[in-house]
Amino acid sequence: MCFKFFYMRIVFFILLLTVFKGFGQDIFEVNKSLGLSENLEYEREIRIYKDFQNTNNVEIFRMYDKGNNNWKVEISYYAKDYKQCTKKDVIDFPKESASNPKPRDPQLIWFNMLLADIEYLPNLQDIKYKLKNSTIEKIDGKNTLLKKVKTVPNVFSYSIFVRNAKVNNYFVFNDPEKYFDLFPDVNELVSFNKLLSVIRNEFNIWKN
Numbered sequence: 001m002c003f004k005f006f007y008m009r010i011v012f013f014i015l016l017l018t019v020f021k022g023f024g025q026d027i028f029e030v031n032k033s034l035g036l037s038e039n040l041e042y043e044r045e046i047r048i049y050k051d052f053q054n055t056n057n058v059e060i061f062r063m064y065d066k067g068n069n070n071w072k073v074e075i076s077y078y079a080k081d082y083k084q085c086t087k088k089d090v091i092d093f094p095k096e097s098a099s100n101p102k103p104r105d106p107q108l109i110w111f112n113m114l115l116a117d118i119e120y121l122p123n124l125q126d127i128k129y130k131l132k133n134s135t136i137e138k139i140d141g142k143n144t145l146l147k148k149v150k151t152v153p154n155v156f157s158y159s160i161f162v163r164n165a166k167v168n169n170y171f172v173f174n175d176p177e178k179y180f181d182l183f184p185d186v187n188e189l190v191s192f193n194k195l196l197s198v199i200r201n202e203f204n205i206w207k208n
Helices: 002-022 026-034 106-114 124-130 176-182 187-203
Strands: 044-052 057-065 071-079 084-092 132-139 142-149 156-164 167-174
Touching: 026 044, 026 057, 026 071, 026 084, 057 106, 071 106, 106 187, 124 167, 124 187, 176 187
Parallel strands: none
Antiparallel strands: 044 057, 044 156, 057 071, 071 084, 132 142, 156 167
16 A cells, blocks of 8 residues: 555656646646645645746745645735735634634535546647537438537636645646537536636636
8 A cells, every 4th residue: 555655656747847837837837836846735735826828927826735635725816927926815724713613614615626536637738529519411312411510719727736645636727618618518617617606706816
């Protein structure tokens, strides 16, 4: 079991190196500016890097459990032009008290994220074969299969790193909301938009 866990960590580390190479220095520079390690530090942690292609800015959502259900959320704003963090918000979760009899339950939020299959979602690129409209039409008297691939302008890119105990995952989705409007029955798009809905509803960000 120890060897298997060590092997999984090595594989995930190699994956991280591949990601940093593929994305240039963007994620590496963001982590460096925020003082984040390249590996996910906690057993329950999610990082989402939302890259705004038109403005050259990145917003980073990070939620993690420091242990014993001690959760914290950090929302950071990074300017790629200046290679620095311009703003950082930190959210703590107060315990139940007389003045706060019904505090938000961060573990419930985490479970709702897991319900969106974040441990297993693939890259959008890996499901591009689903993002098309296929029809059979007669052409010159013969049945012909026509496939019309749909693409949308690349405005937002989400890079997600997830760790839940021994399960690690990394995946990238470009403009999942627009693709979901076109293909509402694709399971992976349904799951990803569930994740975004949890974050929007719980932390009041990424509303537009």
